[in-house]
Amino acid sequence: MFKGDLMFRNLRLKLTLINILIMGILLLLFILGTYFLMERQIIKQSEGVLRNLVAAIESGSADRLAEFDRTEYFYVTTNQSGIILKTYFARSDLDQRKYSEIVQKIVSGKRDKGDFDWHDHSYSFLRVPLQKGSGFLVVFVSIERDMEILGFLLAALAIAGLVCLALAFYSSLFLADKALVPIKKSWQRQRDFVADASHELRTPLAVMQTNLELVLGNPKETVEEQAVWLENIGTEVTHMAKLVDDLLFLARVDSEQQLLELSRFSLDRAIGEVIRPLLPLAAAKGIQLKQEIEADVDFSGDEKRIKQLVVILIDNALKHTPAGGEVTLALRTRGTCLELLVKDTGVGMASEHLSKIFERFYRIDNARSNNLEGTGLGLSIADWIVKSHHGSIQVKSSPGKGTSFLVTLPL
The missing domain is CATH 3.30.450 (Beta-Lactamase)
Known part of the structure; x- marks a missing residue:
């Protein structure tokens, strides 16, 4: 046991x-x-x-x-x-x-x-x-x-009390099982989270240690001659910093300490500020980044987190779209709601993964995730941002036909 x-x-x-x-x-x-x-x-x-x-x-x-x-x-x-x-x-x-x-x-x-x-x-x-x-x-x-009669009443009450205690015992076992279900899930999630986090941190640490050993093993070589090892260390440091930031963010979310800073802002302007630095990145990968942004859309929410949501979805699409593909970002209003659509023509994924991709550290063991950098926490953070704004996020995907994320937020 x-x-x-x-x-x-x-x-x-x-x-x-x-x-x-x-x-x-x-x-x-x-x-x-x-x-x-x-x-x-x-x-x-x-x-x-x-x-x-x-x-x-x-x-x-x-x-x-x-x-x-x-x-x-x-x-x-x-x-x-x-x-x-x-x-x-x-x-x-x-x-x-x-x-x-x-x-x-x-x-x-x-x-x-x-x-x-x-x-x-x-x-x-x-x-x-x-x-x-x-x-x-x-x-x-x-x-x-x-x-x-009084003695009979006492005996009857005692017998009824024992029967009630027996029924209460089995009922209590049933209720205890029900009460422990969310605790077990939370405890299991915590175990998985710690195990996955330690695994994710162990990999960059091992790479850094290996590269440091190579550098220290050749003390007479110049920095330029050992640039490849130092660049590897720098890459892993950046990766670890991003991973630690995401872990701290989710830890604050779990402890309900990650509060929103609500304000009224122009959503189309905020998305434009996010997209602008991503255009050169998409061009460098040979991916066409299309924009279909409705103008004059005001939104009440946390501007910083909404920008983070857009970055996560666009970055996710760019990572899984090969050269020559397309990524489309669309913003439109629908009555009392607004819709944010991020669609790519990438490798896609099978339907059995769609309900799990928002879980922390969930990985798909296929070409979609091979040789791709990332913490495995982005979509979990995106899911929290959407839900904290009382919205919903839906995903549709087919292998070889791309993936689309539809975010619906109340105006």
Whole structure:
């Protein structure tokens, strides 16, 4: 297993466990909250029944007591010392002797109401002073069924919580995989970027080192005699400087530090300034550079980056067009957009490469890229410039029939 795979596997597990922990805490709070809320409701309900029973007993009305025939309750009257004077049982087969101990505790205690478990039974009680004479009336109501329901509710909530945690675990794994997709892509791009950059830098460094060794190996020769080696070194230094500049530019782009300097400028004038120094270069290669520039086109954007975009596209076309070919640069407006077209009659490329040429350091292993100088980053930079201006760039190409880049920018 690769180190990166292990890292992402551990990160996936960590994200899942964190999600499960948070979900478990929330479920636990929900279960406990629901349980205590229901328990409080049962206690409140039993208190209401007890007060109604007390009112019925104190009124001495048999009709009112008949309303509680289905309720398992009993009551006792005691003196101030807790000695039971009278006992009444409803729907219960327990006798007075079994309750004398708990009655003594209630009478001597400080609480007038509450609940307790005794001999595997659950009860609520209410203690009130006797209306006639000294002593107490203590009424008991069974809450056994209510507590059974409460216990069933707790068990059901616990089982549902475990099922939810199991579902959350698998859902968290799925979501963690989804969340890691862009991270994996970014990490892989970074690895590829570092590997490609080191490879691109290693080649000119090796050439420079070889040529320096040749120069140092012949210390008695003049500069003129070793001009070829020194020129090779100068060429590679220029190439490395360009590569480092492009790498720094893309690094700032990745860190979102490469901001645009927006202004309103004449686009046709800016393109003319860019094309002018490229005309001698095209003529020296035997390539005809045609211009179809619409006049009086104003544009809001970064003038420096737009010029850089044009240079990249024209330079790319000149590199891949043989002598006798043509490169056409056209600028025209289309409603609320403008179109910048760079078309060449060069070697072209197969369709499978069209979606990849904007990737950094992407190379086509054919005659299009052989013996051509470049950093492999130009089209990546061009793509960023277009997108940062909220535009789009399209490419069409066929082997042997040339390539065309169409840039559309909103006015």
